[in-house]
Amino acid sequence: MYPSCSAEAQLAQELDALRPSLAASYAAALSGARAAVLTRLWRALAHEPLPWIARREAVADGLVLRLVDGRRLHGPACDPFATTAYVTEVRLQGEPHDRPARLMTALGVPHGADFAVELDHSTASLALSRAGQPEPGAAVPTSSGEWEQRVVDGHPYHPGCRSRPGFSVAEQFAYGPEHRPVVRLGLLPVDDCLVRGEWPKWLRDGERPLVPVHPWQTEHVLGVTAQDGPDARPLMSLRTLALPYGGLYEGLHVKTSVSARLTSSVRDVSVGSVETALAVSAFAESIAARTDGLLHVTRTLGAASAHSPDLAAVLREPPEVYADTAAGERVVPVAALPLTGLPDSPAWSADFARLALTVGLRLLETGVALEAHGQNLLVVLAPDGSPRRLVYRDLADIRVSPARLARHGVTAPELPARIVTDDETALRRKLFGSLVAGALASTAGSAEALRAALAGAAGDLPRTPDAAALREAPLPTKALTLMRLSPRQPGDQWTLLPNPLA
Template identity: 25%
Template sequence: MLLTRPALTADDATATALLNCLVREVCAPEQQVWADGGHLVMRLPRVGVTLRTGLARPPVGPTYRLAPPFEERRTASWIATGWERLADLVAGELELVTGQANPEFLTQVRDSRATLGALLAARGDVGEGAREELQGAQGAVSCYLESEQSLLSGHRFHPSPKARQGSPAQWLPYAPEARARFLPRWLAVREELLIEEGDPAAFARLDELGPAVPPGHRLLPAHPWQLTLLANRPVLRKAFAEGLLHDLGSAAPEVAPTSSVRTAYVPAADVFCKFSLDIRITNCVRKNAWYELTGAVALNDIIQPIFASLEGCTFLAEPAYRSVALADRRLHEGLGVILRQGVGGLNGTPLLSAALADPYGSTLSRLPALATPEGALAWWDAYVQHVARPALRAYLEHGVILEAHLQNVLVAVDDEGMPVQTAFRDLEGTKLTPAWHDRLAALPPRVREAITYDSGRAWNRVVYCLLVNHLTEIAAAVADLHPGIDEDLWPTARPHFSSCGDHPQLRALLAGVPFPAKANLRARWARTADRTATYVPVPNPFAGP
């Protein structure tokens, strides 16, 4: 029986995200959560409040399907509780847990809710003809872009998943969730002031498609919003005034922002441009730091031969970057753009994994292969093979830590929707273990630091991204379609893990030790960097009943 997908509202999505975080990071570790019929009940012991929410079905692994109503216990009855009250209660409990306040927290939650409301309104303004064209598009690129731009609600286990600086008037023209398309701004940069690392031919196709430049200059694509943010930098204004840079304005080719907001796909060139954007989105300001620009090129040289040896997958290359050499580091970082390989060479139709897992979406249910329980189990078997095996082998055999979360993986499917190839992406989140120390010795210390993890953090990151953030969410989405197969999902997945070798970490994983889940709520409360986030234990579905 198909689980009815909930209608998406800004209020309910905000409340659900808060409660998901509360259960995972506070109530469950302290044994303050339990199922009661069709409800999930959670106690906040320090503020002395008990809450409950609807429970659509039993969990598949460490993930719940919460549903309205959201209620608070008052004397002998349950009363409706809105997202603002829930945010206040979560903040109160965290302040008592940690002994510290966070005056930014409630503002971030409100901003996230307001952003989602604006996105839903903008999405609803898309004309019927345009909507039919997008939904009916048969081309692989159109289907791919629809999956990239479908993530309205955001991360289910983040307290403010859609927090975004700026007003809707500023960011809606560049919002993937609003199905945005825009023209880049183009700069002509004096050749001696252009910085370029990596493959010198990487930008050739963009150079052909962009506007003409004066003699002695090179093209640099820029995000229009970012150029507005940098417009008052004195060094940039002087460079324009002296003719070191020329603003050529907005020009083709058209680009489409992907789920990360700042990375845009250029269909005409089949490349991605990963722009800097000095805007805080969810956790951090999305700029290309100087050490990330250099680190991407260094990592790409290491990663590509490794993935050439892994079957059924690829890693989208980041062969080069461009920026400017002006006496202002913020301009070097802020105008830096990393080029990423496109999706044209993938086998089949690429789909973003996050779109497949979205409980508010319908991408997974549109795939013919999942029409029956038997087909859905075969699809899950193929999916785990194509995603889990290469991610685990990359770490266990090569010391490469993939950030294989839902937004960093594309799965190419055939005409029936069966997975045939996986594409991993984003070298910013990719790290190396200390085993690579000698190979990295020639890099600047800050670059080495940015692209490596110690062994303890490495395994936690691999398991969290691959299993907690990714596969448990895909499993839940499959079980939404066919709840009767939920008990078969993880036994089906087990052989793909055990086939990756007899490693102590894998033995522990398959024996049922709890998974490490990144504590997004606590990280936001403590205002710590993502790299230093702590982890909380969550149930391991390999442990069985």
């Protein structure tokens, strides 16, 4: 059943020893997990500027990729915005492949062997995540954090959607948000500590700050024993956890360092981001105030670092602060919207697209490009499910244009150099790639549904050059597979997808 020496087999062996009652569910979930990862990989092969693909040809029964070495790869027609697993097999020189890792190995491209390992682990971890889900009819989540834990499949378009190298089965159960664990945070006293903002009393040992630390980090990176801290629930990003409401903690979200490569990035917290955390937060809050209440940014309350990205933490307020829960409002991460039964009509999709694009384009015109993907962007829903306003969190990867700010009479504060740019292409890529080709596309689930949502909202969008580019130009999106196959080229790389409105 399992390829020898594969992550699928390794996880199966660990599962047999740790939780044998899930072994059958895991085995049953593997075919769907393979198709889900293969669908994401096929999207990349069909649309990213991979140097070993010479050309792409639409044929009667799908799509043919001609490789530079003369080989032929054939698969189904590709919907770049599909979120269902519709690719169950592709053929390389006539030989069928249903396992993404084996396909990548067979392609034999530079750095493909390492990426194949990630794909193998992504497939096995995804099957494990699906195997451990509650039976249908489980209680409906009541908080944004509970909705986050229902997002089982991870990134909707990244082939490494569940790649967690360095995490055993036991650690996935203990720390993976989709397994709904409670995680006991550690607390480490730091004598020489960089602190910004208010550092609460429960995070101090006399005069020494206590830095919250993830237990995986304590065991695998720091190699120290930490004091017992509060229990918390991991959110979608795994290294960010929600503390309980009431008492000392008031539902705070704690972003910790986890120096492991999850999906694409190593999830540590840079010293620079701690140094500027409060300034960036205050600036973003002031810009959000220009949206007439349509957008709120969760404030950064404090940040601390032991002058190392391996030991740092950021405290943020929870998104529920911006919902009137007594009146029946609820906050849901955009990535979880399809799990709520929304969108439930073309009109709802158009309303949501109108809200998101109005906010995003208004901020972009002012000079701030949000990275508004389904994890960073949350929506406040009315009791009837209609979208009322947005909440944005995690400011580490926004882009800020001093020139655009100046045109609106705003002086840019001192910000990290890496988020500052006046390059029009970079600003549009940041917003359009995350919001349109990411959050809106994955919520819609197909090119046709995305076209309908955008068309329903287009007439109400501001008449700006950015909005015109959104309507007429191809959609930028991160070339996620190219980035994993280009380990010596740091930073984002991009590709263009067909614009449903063009």
